[in-house]
Amino acid sequence: MRLRLAAAAALTLALSAAGTALAPAATASAPPSASPSVSVQAPGFYAGGTWQLYQSNGITVTLDLTQDGAGNLYGSGRFGSVAGTVERGAVVDGTNISFTIAWSNGPRGRYTGSLGADRRLTGLTYDANNPSGGQATWSTTRVFS
Secondary structure (H helix, E strand, O other), X not given: OHHHHHHHHHHHHHHHHHHHHHOOOOOOOOOHHHOOOOOOOOEOOOOOEEEEEEEXXXXXXXXXXXXXXXXXXXEEEEEOOEEEEEOOOOEEEEOEEEEEEEEOOOOEEEEEXXXXXXXXEEEEEEEOOOXXXXXXXXXXXXXXX
């Protein structure tokens, strides 16, 4: 029994020493406060659900979105008979929203906007496949919480 305990203790000591040897060497670095800051804000509103955005070019887009606790958006959109999927990277960050919809007829609608004092969204959209091809403003009538 003592032999087993001694062997277990030796194995534990060896593994602990190996773990230290396998760990990366400590290097001098700037304190965390001196590193570049990345500002990511918690979601300031919930954009999930089904809602419409009204574009200045006469198109009304109906969105069906879900939003996770980190502000990531997932879902789809449609206008008329055209459907689209929200691409990865869609997010609510603080009072800002940004997403891209890959439309079934070819364009990739890039939407950026912000939440106003009236708790409605307004923003700008353009085709990410053809950024110089024009843009439209958009707004919602939904009040976001």
